[in-house]
Amino acid sequence: MKNYRIIVEKFVEGVLFSSSTITSLTVILIIVFLFREGIGLFHGSPLEKDFVIAVSKQNPIQELDAAKVKAIFNQDITNWSKVGGANDSIILFTTSDITNYYSEEELGSALEFLPKKLNDFIVSHPGAIMYVSGKSLPPGFNGHRIKIKDITIPGFVFGRQWYPTSEPIPSYGIWPMIIGTLMVTLGALLFAIPLGIATAIYMAEVADIRIRNILKPVIELLSGIPSVVFGFFGLIVIVPLIQQTFHLIVGETVLAGSIVLGIMALPTIITITEDSLRTIPQSLKEASLALGATRWQTLVRVVIPYAKSGISTAIILGIGRAIGETMAVLMVTGNASNIPHSFLVPARTIPATIAAELGEAPYGGMHFKALFALGIVLFLFTIVINFTVEFIKNSKKEIRS
């Protein structure tokens, strides 16, 4: 009988151990996956894999920076002399333009004559700049490839433009999104933390038990509502409200995102704060009241300091909910990739970008990697926030003891 109990105990211990191992391994695996995909962005040229930018053999230009190539394909630069070449106008060419020059029959049903036609094109149009798959260029191609500088980490973090699908060179600059994400999150917290903590204190200390029994389930219900519903609510109610209140030309703003996110973070903050306020031993409160302190003094001097660690946990989890939220923000902040200079202009956030674009990004392509790199940035944000709060919590404890 005793042996049997020992076996059961060992078994339970094993189960507990393996569950925690599996959890930690999963976390590590996800992080490794995130970093492996994201870091890949910085090892290659900004061009899609196998794709090249080529010009005619007669063209003297060998190297161009990404900004120049973008300007050329955006028709801001239309003459080769502007980038140090001959005085000749630039003809833009991407693979799909081939049908403007040659018929589908000439290309063959499985595009088997495409390489030859590409060569014919560059011979007859020496002023062209071509963006084509390197695989489809024939041997002995009458042109040369142009070198383009790699994507750098500072260029990614501090870049101002986000055109992930622009051809031939996409722009991956996330600075506006970093600022946008931080501002939306900050706004949400400014709104949710005071409101959340106040509600929690009311529920734990002030409210009648009957009111609390109604209030608590209602607030918990709030966290069960899908975020799309919050998003639609924001778009139809909050966005026009902000537009009218501040007489704005456009209501999709950082503030709208902050309010929606604040509402979404409220249940987390309220529930956890309230729970931690309730764990305070009754004797502590009674001792304070017995010493002649008022209810308010007891609350500020005894109850809140005691529950500090619970409150900080509530705030961290609230931030976690706010910073990573995708759908609701996607619908109310307007997603313009400009740097927001106030709370009353549109902004684009990192999670919203990932949510909107990951579905279309081909697996393993540059766009895909750029979105994972965005994921890394978001991950680093959360880590920094967690460590900061942890640090504040620990340093406060030392002072008190």
Add this chain to the structure above:
Amino acid sequence: MKKIILVALIALVTPYLQAQKVGFKIKGSDTVLPLTQKLAEIYMKNNANTSIMVTGGGSGVGLSALMSGTTDIAQSSRSMKLDEKMKLNDAGKAFKETIIAYDALSVIVNPANKVSKLTREQLEGIYTGKITNWKAVGGDDQKIVVYSRETSSGTYEFFKEHVLNKKNYATSALLMPATGAIVQSVSQTKGAIGYVGLAYVEKSVKVLEVSYDKGKTYVTPTVENAKSKKYPITRPLYYYYLSTTEKTISPFVKFILSPAGQKIVLTEGYVPLS
């Protein structure tokens, strides 16, 4: 008690005893989505043993799902790009392309806006950020708020290619996750401009006349004008599917191309093929 269990068992088993069910998935363009949903609904009513799952997300999403094999039909509001074709060719997958209907891409503004027509050049200026005030195109002194779809949208790509002359959108453009969201935002924002498929046009927004000959003739997007090719921003709507699944899919495609199917196309606000 026993009877109840028996009945429950029979109820559980019967679906498996019925004739084999045919099912396939359709994914992609939000522009085509309402039409496909309606068509699938009616088709399933008449063919009880077929189940069709329709989801949106954008043309890019659908085509990339077709390549990865997570959908059977990709609905698209743009033709397949050459590099997408090359990717499928490289993977040894042959595919079929069918045009199921046409759509007139409509430019919409807030009903309070005085402007009622724009040229392609003006649209390009507005969407690339060169024109920022309605005053410059004959309207009130008011800032223009530019609404666009997200990059995953076929309409985004189509508009860029055929209206913006392949130039990039301004960074200040607001990118909306769904076509319905554009209609909603334009209806509640005074200085707004946006683009949506004809089927999404509602009374809460105003449709602009568009000119592609530098202002000589302006045309309103309607089914008739799109049919006669008078309206310049008319585009075909596609279904893409692999040749290997053609057998299961072709009855549905045939239904769409039949007179009955094309009638639904018309009543849903799209432009029928003939």
